[in-house]
C-alpha cells in the first residue's frame with residue numbers, strides 16, 4: 001500500500017535546489033543572502049507535528065532562523081520575526097537621526113518623553129531627555145512609515161549654513 005511507505009524525512013538534492021532558487025537565494029525569514037551550502041531546510045509545519053518533507057512544506061532558512069523557529073509553525077514564527085525586525089528597523093532609522101529630528105517626531109506624534117529633575121542643594125535643574133530616551137519612546141509608538149512621512153515635513157535648513165552663535 002502507498003500509505004505504508006516510510007515518510008521521507010528530508011528533501012532530495014534536486015528539491016533543495018528548487019527551494020533555494022524559489023527563495024531567491026535568501027533566508028525566507030530574515031532575508032539574509034545565502035550560499036547554497038548555508039541553506040537550512042525549515043518546515044512550515046514541523047515534522048514532529050505532522051509536516052511532511054515536501055517542497056510545499058519547506059522553507060529556505062539561514063542557520064539562525066532555523067534555530068529560532070524551533071517547533072513554531074511558520075505562521076507563528078513569521079509573526080514573531082516580523083515584529084522583531086520591524087522594531088529593529090525602526091530603531092535603526094531613529095538611531096541615525098539627529099536629536100532635533102527625534103524631538104520633532106516626538107512632538108508631531110505626541111510621544112511624551114520626560115526629562116528629569118536633578119535636585120541639588122539650592123536649586124532644581126531640569127535635565128532634558130537624552131537621545132536614547134527619545135529613541136526608545138519613539139520606537140515603541142511610531143512605525144517606519146510614520147517616521148518617513150513625518151520627516152518630509154521636517155524644516156530643512158537651506159544649503160547656506162546657518163551661523164550659530166552663543167553655543
Ligand SMILES: [Zn+2]
Pocket residue numbers: 027028029030031032061062063064065066
Ligand atoms: Zn534568517
